[in-house]
Amino acid sequence: MLVALLPGDGIGPEVIDQTRRVLDALGPLGLTYEEAFVGGAAYKAKGHPLPSETLELAKRADAILFGAVGDPDCDSLERSLRPEQAILGLRKELALFSNLRPAKMFPQLADASALRPEVAGAIDLMIVRELNGDVYFGEKGMRKTADGLREGYDIMSYNEAEVSRIAHSAFRTAQARRGKLCSVDKANVLETSQLWRDVVIEVSKDYPDVALSHMYVDNAAMQLVRNPGQFDVIVTGNLFGDILSDQASMCVGSIGLLASASLDANGKGLYEPIHGSAPDIAGQGKANPLATILSAAMMLRYSLGLPDAADRIEAAVAKALANGARSGDIGGSMSTREMGDAVLAVL
Template sequence: MLIALLPGDGIGPEVITQARAVLEAVCGDRLTFEEALVGGAAYKAKGHPLPPETLDLAKRADAILFGAVGDPDCDKLERRFRPEQAILGLRKELTLFANLRPAKLFPELADASALRPEVAARIDLVIIRELNGDVYFGEKGMRTTADGRREGYDIMSYNEDEVARIARVGFETARARGRKLCSVDKANVLETSQLWRDVVIEVSADYPDVALSHMYVDNAAMQLVRDPGQFDVIVTGNLFGDILSDQASMCVGSIGMLPSASLDANQKGLYEPIHGSAPDIAGQGKANPLATILSAAMMLRYSLGMAAEADRIEAAVAKALASGARSADLGGTVTTSQMGAAVLTAL
């Protein structure tokens, strides 16, 4: 099986290196790897953040392991050339519409959570974020008003098929877990959210065994801090999901701990840590590779049918943490390569 490795920018290459080592240890010669440039690194070398050869590799591969994109040197480029356009382009070209972001507290990291230990201990949820719609892909631009003032605009929109598609992913995921699905929207203000809520309710008729609830996004943000244990599966739109999943990361100790999967209708996926490229610590050995290693485990489970191997990796991460290994974001001094080595030792 072919794995496309897209390290990207900043700390991306460092964390991808550690994840690849873990995959090679667990899967042996069952996986082959091809690497390609993406993001700012690709722009500097090829003139585009998502070169044709990178997109071709992504399409040929059985799954994609992605590092991170983002380079301060590229911040003033035309938007279509900025590193972040690479991940948006991959989502669009590969129809990766469902983003799964699990958030579960490793007991060993209870002291690293921003929440009280007894509150944090109850966190075991999945946030499902729609990826192909919302303000990220709606019409946008800059214009001048009648009185000569600058005005920026971004249009938020969803059609009912897009909502139904992601709602079914939410219900199916909840059915396989605790059978509770919370749909997060802003239906009291936004017409887009009203359609979202109406369609989710319609789809729920096919899932009578799953308890459906609704929550406004501002309340959901509060409840994630107040009582995160109440959630099993959350399904929400692109913008709200982006924000809530980052918030959830601090509830479990660090943004360096959360993996994610972006899936198409056939379970082919792009797997990446939810943290960014962190250019301020790139090349210093301070990056936490665990989110990327856990993303690799998700890849084995969801796209490659290797659930037992995924379980081994996740158990090894827990064992490494139990041994006391802590990277800088977790309050320790273990380097990126040392954290990777701790997982290999635990395997």
């Protein structure tokens, strides 16, 4: 099975390196690897954030392990050439529409959460975020108003097929967990959200074993810090999902702990930590590699059919934390490699 390694920018190569060490330590899994440029590194080497050879590799690979993109040197480029367009392009070209972002509190890190330990300790949820629509892919641009003012616009839209597809993914995810699904929208003011809610209700008829509820996004943001234990699976659109999943990361202590999977209709996926490229600490050995290591576990489970290996990684991360492994973002001083070493020691 072929895994495409796309380290990208900033701390991406550092966390991918540690994840590769962990995968190799699992023993023979039948995996082969090919690496390619992506993001700002690709622009500097190839003139485009998503070169044709990188896209071709991603298409023929069985799974993609992705680091991070984002480079301040590229901030002045036109939007189509900025590093972030690489991940948007991969999602679109590979039809990666279903983003799974788990957030679960490690008991050992309750003191790292911004929430009270008794509140944070109850966190065990999955955010299912739609990835191919919403304002990120809608028509956008700059224009002048009738009185000559500059005006930016980004169109938010979903059609019923797009909503139905992600709703089915979320209901199946809830079936495999605790059977509760909360659909998050803003149907009181957005027509896009009203359609979203209507279609989710229609799809729910196929899943009588899942309890469906609805919540406005502003209330959902409040409830994530007030009573996060009430959530099992949350399904929402691209914009709201981006914001809520980052919020969930701080509820469990650090954005450096949260993994993600972006899946197509057949289970092929791109796996990445939800943190960015963190250029301020790149090359300093300060990055926490656990989110990327846990993303690799998701890759083994969801795309490569190796759940036992995934279980071993997740157990090793939990044991390493129980043994006191801590990088700077979770109150310690261990380097990126030392955090990798701590997981390897358990394996």
